[in-house]
Amino acid sequence: MNERLxxxxxxLDLTQQEFADRLGISRGNIGSYEVGKSALSDAVISLICREFNVNEDWLRTGEGEMFIQMTRDEEIAAFVAKALRTEEDSFKKRFIAMLSALDESDWESLEKIALLLVDKKEQDKPTP
Structure with missing residues (x-):
């Protein structure tokens, strides 16, 4: 399991410190797990799978895909849930709060702006 970790x-392109920070554990623990000095507890395995959307079977046995495939709705829900767990004044949290306050006409205006941006990007593409 240490090699799979x-x-x-x-x-994920994370250092041991970044990985540990995301899990709320020490970098030394990650190092110990990776070299096989310490065994991963069930609690740490669950934490890893939840935080990084990892297939627990893959982590434990190497069978199956590394990551659990989510629907687009599940990805959005996971993003919002994670953003809401961040510090109170984070940009993501403020942005989600702003989006939640939009009424139907605001959403229509926002969609028009987004479509204009896409059109502008298409116009700016060099022609072959």
Missing amino acids: KKLRKT
């Missing part, structure tokens, strides 16, 4: 961390 290291592979996961490298796939």
